[in-house]
Amino acid sequence: MLSALFIAMLTAITVWWLLIQRLKDKPWLKQGVLPTSQDTVTSSAPKVGLAVFLVVVTSLFGLFASAYYMRVEGHGGLASWARLDEPNLLWVNTLILVLASAAMQVARNRIDAGMDARGRATQEQLPIARGRATQARAGMPAVEQRMEQLPRAVADGDDLKGGRAFFLAAGVMTIAFLVGQMLAWRQAQAQGNWGPDNPALAFFVLLTGVHGLHLVGGLWVLGRTTTRLFRGVEANTPVGRGRLRLSVQLCTTYWHWLLLIWLGLFALLLST
Secondary structure, three states: OHHHHHHHHHHHHHHHHHHHHHHHOOHHHOOOOOOOHHHHHHHHHHHHHHHHHHHHHHHHHHHHHHHHHHHHHOHHHOOOOOOOOOOOHHHHHHHHHHHHHHHHHHHHHHHHHHHHHHHHHHHHHHHHHHHHHHHHHHOOOHHHHHHHHHHHHHHHHOOHHHHHHHHHHHHHHHHHHHHHHHHHHHHHHHOOOOOOOOHHHHHHHHHHHHHHHHHHHHHHHHHHHHHHHHHOOHHHOHHHHHHHHHHHHHHHHHHHHHHHHHHHHHHHHHHO
């Protein structure tokens, strides 16, 4: 009971921290060109698709939880439930996934800031370049100095490098979580819980395995997005920056959601 309460408290703290991070981003203060209707539809479609997918995933795990409780209660005249001693490694794995989700949120905030800085620098560069051409014809070197200072200003205000590092760290920690889950299976086997007649172990492997498969799928998308971030080519155009930002936002939302699902699954396993 105390473990389930601890998981509930950890979930509440996680949700609170994510909300605070989102408020710190101050999305209502962001300025820029209003998107056209086509841009809005294009950017909204992946978000709607992810939302539908997450609803399906949540429903799937909800069905698993219902079947789990029915099996615990012995519905249908099934054999009595034998409690499974959850490996202690699951606590470490949970902490790793929380840190991965936190790193993902920090990466999103820093990448958003970097994209905004890059966009402002691009807008400022056009009139400077025009002035450079005009003053060059007049033999005035002032604009040359401003053009030399511009890359340094962009570098000082660009958070993309730090965002890439946190994004990559989130992926590494997610891999560590998956490895830890497999080690937890080994721990369960070493404790003598392994066997075809142990439904508790079967559900343990099922729940953790399906959750891990969803993270593996997310890692594939995260890997592609990380490659695009490190190339940096798309960050030089407004359309490319929008697509990169959208990919990072979708990955972050997916990781947060799977973290909440895991916290629910962990509490479910601990409560029985």
